[in-house]
Amino acid sequence: MAEETFPFASSTLRSLRLQREWLEWEDRRRAAAQQGRNRRCPPSSRARLTRPRHSCRDPVVHSALFSGDLQQVQALFQDEDTANMIVETVSNQLAWSAEQGFWVLTPKTKQTVPLTIAAARGYTDCARHLIQQGAELDARVGGRTALHEACAQAQSDCVRLLLTFGAKANVLSEEGTTPLHLCTAPESLQCAKLLLEAGAIVNFVARDSENTPLHVVAARGLEEHVALYLAHGANVGSRTSQGETALNAACAGAEGPGSGRQHQAVARRLLEAGADARAAGRKRHTPLHNACANGCGALAELLLRHGACVDVPNAAGHTPMDCALQAVQEAPNWKPEVLFAALLDYGAQPVHPEMLKHCANFPRALEVLLNAYPCVPSCDTWVEAVLPELWQEHEAFYSSALRMVNQPRKLQHLARLAVRAQLGSHCRQAAARLPLPQLLRDYLLLRVEGRIQ
Structure with missing residues (x-):
């Protein structure tokens, strides 16, 4: 047809003829190879196509696949070529236009195949037909x-x-990940089990990224x-390209x-x-840094009980306590005093007075930090940061803190600090074993009282 319609040059016609002959030879070679394989084992349904795939943008095809209309799918896909066609979809997405200086809707074409569409949506019957x-x-x-x-859509039947x-x-995506990497929803647990059973x-x-599924x-x-993964031998010490373990990932x-x-x-x-x-990862960020940066006091205490270092700095020079102070500003709806008390009980040094301003609007947290000093340091750094309405609500605490600036504390408080210094990083565990009344034990562990004495 092409020869009758277009005035091809002789060299072009020869090239087309050679290409056609090569395709015919390749078809014969593949057919012979497949025939040889069939003698050794049953025919595989994974035999690859020998011709380029056809593309399709037909709305009827799209409608049948995306709605899971089995009758339509059976009518439209009746051979290997149609079952493996490329389905193209065009959607408008917001993209930044540097020339126009604002976001514009830009058409974006995506390509996939019918089986992928059906499997992602859980259309098992359609997938089986394809x-x-x-x-x-x-x-x-x-x-x-x-x-x-x-797996990404947690379609376990598919x-x-x-x-x-x-x-x-263990088939790889273009990003170099396996299906097990995409079991990321709680509902995908059954998918993960099926994959592991299949090897x-x-x-x-x-x-x-060098991430593992764990x-x-x-x-x-x-x-x-x-x-599940641990039961199948997952390595808890495996590190990503950034040097992060699974524990780092969990805390982050x-x-x-x-x-x-x-x-x-x-x-x-x-x-x-x-x-x-x-x-720690490459930036010397430990799981404890991550837990403190996210304001997770119970998680931080769990790490501390398992030997996390409380004063180790990361690459930026920040300790876990520094990360906790920053989290006060970024996530205000939590109880930072729990985290601060845990860090101090496991041996963290009192914060620099300049850093008290970060928790000036959290009186309970501020009290815990102030009680880590032998005497209340100068309050110039944090008094101005307190909101007027908060000062009025907690005037008893703030006024007591002001009165005790650079003043001698009670002998009871000094004795508390002496005991804490003797116990060091084992303060919390040791306090639980000491034969003390509960009130005295709470006092030793910097219980919040609502005023500085």
Whole structure:
């Protein structure tokens, strides 16, 4: 048809003829190779196409696939070519225009294949039909395979279907991650179990980030996933390209006290499995730095009980206490006095008086920090930072702190500091064993009283 329509040069016609002959030879070679394989083992449903894939933007095709209309899918996809066509979708996304100086809607084309669409949406019957028509199980059009997308969307039935038909449990995406790396939702636990049963490598390292699946689920606070991976031999000491362990990831992922409980459970699992509470990344940021930066007092105490260093600085020179002081400003809706008391009980040095301004509007936290000094230091750095309405509400505390600036404290307080200094970093554990009345034990551990005496 081309020869009759366009005036091709003789060299072009010869090139086209040679290309056609090569394609025919390649088809014969592949058919012979497949025939040889069939003699040794049953035919594989993963045989690759020998011709380029066709692209499709037909709304009818899109509607059938994205709605999971099985009858339409059966009518539209009746052979290997259609089952492996490239489906293109165009969506408008906001993008910054440097020339215009504002955000504009920009069309973006995405490519995928029918099987990936069906598997990602849990359309098991549609996926089965596409596979039976010859859909390539491990096709990576658009960057991920159908198994990747099914795991990312926690579609366990589709994961089981794909694995049953022979999808590779360790197939890589273009980013160098396995399907197990994409089991990131609580609902994906069954997907992870199916992958591991099918031979997924639990310690597989992603290409660029060098994350393992354990890093991924630890960062998201998925305790059941962590327990599953540990039971299958996950390495708690594996490090990312930034030198982070799974314990680092868990503590960094606890974004605020609200999510700290889940990540605390994950951290406990990791520590019980032998994770090092002192392990620091390339920036010398330890799990304790991360827990303090996120304002997670209970998580910080868990790390301290397992040997975390309370005064070690990171690459920027910040100690965990410095990170906790910064967290007061960034996440105000929590109880920083719990974290400060834990750090001081495990041997943290009193903060520099200049840093008291960071918690001036948290009277309970300020009281804990002031009680770590033999006498109240100058208050010039923090008094001006106190909000007027807060001062009025807690006038008894703030006034008592002002009165005691550079004044001798009670002998009882000095005795408390002497005992704490003797106990050092074992103050909290030792106080629990001392035969003391509960009130005296609380006083030793810097219980908040509402005034400075």
